[in-house]
Amino acid sequence: MNRHAITSLFAAVATGGVFGVGIALSGMMNPETVLNFFDVFGTWDPTLAMVMVGALLVTAPGYRVIWRSNAPLFQQRFLLPTNTAVDKPLVFGSALFGIGWGIAGFCPGAALPALGTGRWEPVLFVLAVIAGITLRRVVQSFSHSLIKRPA
């Protein structure tokens, strides 16, 4: 591995570290804090909203500054999502995600750093998320092969 690649990986570790500290300080690693934000008619806690405000205050202007360059530091070009359609998978998928989040109190971004706390709950959650991703891939490739099969 050349020096460029090693620097790139260290930079990624550092980036993950910043994210992890941010998640921990924000309280998003605590399902109780997260779920209380959604408990509009009960023990409401605005913390989640504050976290998003804090994040957006940084990313919204920051992205604009970064995109003045032609390319990122360690890749050939920026790899941004190109899909702009508001379609059924987006809406249905988001609805399912919300239900799962509301049941478990974890979302993937919060659970990944939480793996370092030694608690079993984030581990179980992440494994279940992986299972869910796998399930969706299996169903997707199965339905694709059905379409391709000659009549």
Place this chain on the structure above:
Amino acid sequence: MQNQRDLEPNVNTFLELGLHTALIGGALIGLSALLLMLLHGRILGATGILSGLVFVNDREDWSWRAALVLGMVLATVALGLIGGASLPMTVDASPLMIIAGGLLVGVGTSLGSGCTSGHGICGLARMSLRSLIAVLVFMTSAAVTVFVIRHVLGVGQ
């Protein structure tokens, strides 16, 4: 009368979470998204990162994802060591609920192409209509779910 704070171990006050730490934490999350964009040109979407980690595309692609997640985990390990006590985590969900929730999150985020970090932070920062819709839908969906669980079924309270 002794102040409640005097009775708590000192280490816990370092990680005393509140709205101020929420704002700072959020800003750090935002900063990490900027760093990933600046360095690797990508959206910081946790589900996509996890997915690419498990379902490997190529070695280089896997490496930066693994490094990122390693950093995330090292951060909480370090905070745990510095803070002494573990970071607060109150989980009312039973193991079955965690599994069910996780499965739904896994299916939902792959269908909907993103989660809170991908759509909620990065997508909104890009002013993506797709992400705005996604955020509105999953926030509403989560709120309805919590209402049903806590106030209709009376679970976990």
